[in-house]
Amino acid sequence: MPDPDDTATLLHRCANGDRAAFRALYDRWSARMHGIALRIVRQPSLAADATHDAFVQVWQQAHRFDPERGSAEAFLVSLVRYRALDIVRRTARETPGYEAEEQEDESPDALSIMVATSEGAALQRCLSRLEADRRRLIVMAFVDGLSHGELAEKLLIPLGTVKSWIRRSLLSLRECLAS
Amino acid sequence: MSDHDDFEPLAAEYALGCLEGDDLREAERMMANNPAFSRAVAAWQTRLTPLTALVPPAPPPDALWDRIAASTAPVPDNVVPLRRVRFWQASTAGALAIAASLAAFMILRPAPRAQIAVLAQMAGGTPIFLATAEPDGRLTIRPNGAIGVPSGRDLELWALAKGDTKPHSLGVLPVAGRQMAAGLAPDTQLLVSLEPLGGSPTGQPTGPVVFGGTLTQVN
Known part of the structure; x- marks a missing residue:
């Protein structure tokens, strides 16, 4: 029931x-x-x-x-x-009154908070297979809601590289989660 | 390459939330028009949702529940307390984003589907009216802020069906909004004109059209 x-x-x-x-x-x-x-x-x-x-x-x-x-x-x-x-x-992002933690910890250890659920455990396992800089892009995009352009600016990575890293990382996540 | 492979990366990026500009608008259009695309987005959202465990919960302000309760209370005909009307701060683009974000998890039925429209000020700016047409024919119009009308004048709501050249009146529109029965076809334009008190005496708009927008189906 x-x-x-x-x-x-x-x-x-x-x-x-x-x-x-x-x-x-x-x-x-x-x-x-x-x-x-x-x-x-x-x-x-x-x-x-x-x-x-x-x-x-x-x-x-x-x-x-x-x-x-x-x-x-x-x-x-x-x-x-x-x-x-x-x-x-x-609206342009403004930060009066609240400052988000600037430094995200997206190491595999930090991501272990996700393993409370089976879906979270699978995603954590697959994210941990990505290279650290690509994993950071995925986490910052989802959690902080940063766009391609904002990620490029914040992490000092060329926009084209940000786009292709995200695209490839998402496809390898899909393959990993399906296996 | 199959269609599925063609749009899969865009669906994944839309679910991730990193799109902007033309790519974002393209994804929102596909959310509204392509059921296979919105299904792929829903699957991606479900895959990525465990990442929200990384965000510490933050209790909302104490008063928020009262605001939500007021916004979701049943609307009596013709009476919409002004406190309740602060709805989506939607621009026309915003309305598409709302429709798109809802589309991912919506039951797919050939019909009926709700329709929404943003009645933007013809002169630009805010506040605006948001219209929701339910499949059962109920039409709800609410402003997202205090709307001013010159004294001695009324706003009147008009529906202009696609292909028609003359609108038909849906009656006077109070500044606080209104709910009414009006079975409207998709792509009907809703217009709001400034009229003498009590509405147009001629059955057609006599004053300037001050708000307007087109009903779009929420997929």
Whole structure:
């Protein structure tokens, strides 16, 4: 029997108009989603906007979530990430009030925090096979929401190199995860 | 090379979030129009999501739940409290990004699908109205900020179906937005004109069109 409080079930209950399930989903996910938004937009009030907008979409679009296409976690995370990315792509990134940690630790050891889930363990294993500078690009792009151009500028790597390293790294990740 | 191999790198990069400029717009277009592409993006998002374990959780401000609860409360007809209306700060490009990000995990049905439109100011700038047309025919229009109308005038909402030359009136549009029943076809343009109090006396717009946008299906 499915756990009535797991994320996919809560989403399903939201789709049926269950406000208690919506609140439970908020209690479970808001700190993670807000953390993700804050890391990308680096400004508390914009992060709150992104988290607000993502939860409004959760409520309004829960009935359209298709578990065959991806996990409920990925659905929630992608809602807040795209909202946050959209905010930073359209407004110049500013940093008043909040300074993100500049130095990301993407060594295989640091990534071991991901092994709590089997999917995380597989991704960690495959990321650890990438060369360190390419792994850094993937982690910084996803976690900090940095674009090709921002990565090139920040890491002092030519734009073309950033693009080709990311492209090749993603394809080798896919092969590794499929094996 | 198969189509799948052609778009796989772009799908992966869109899921990773590193695209910008023309590449980003191309990916957003494909999210809206190519179900196989959006499916590939969803698979990539699921693959990469464990990386979020690297981000420390940060509790949102205490007041955020109240704001979300207000934004998701049922909307009575014709009455939308202004506090609630601060919705997506969407430009036209922003609306495409929203539609694109939603597309990845959406159930694919040939029909029905919701449609959204951003009614941007013809003169540019903000605030704007956001329109959502549900498959059941419900149309919701909400502003994303305080919209000013000269005293003695009303805003009136018009629908112009694709291929038509004359819009039909959907009635006066309060500055706080409105929900109504209006079965609208895809690609219908929504226009908002400035009219005398109570709306146009002629059945056609008599004042300038101040907001406008086109309904687009959310895939």
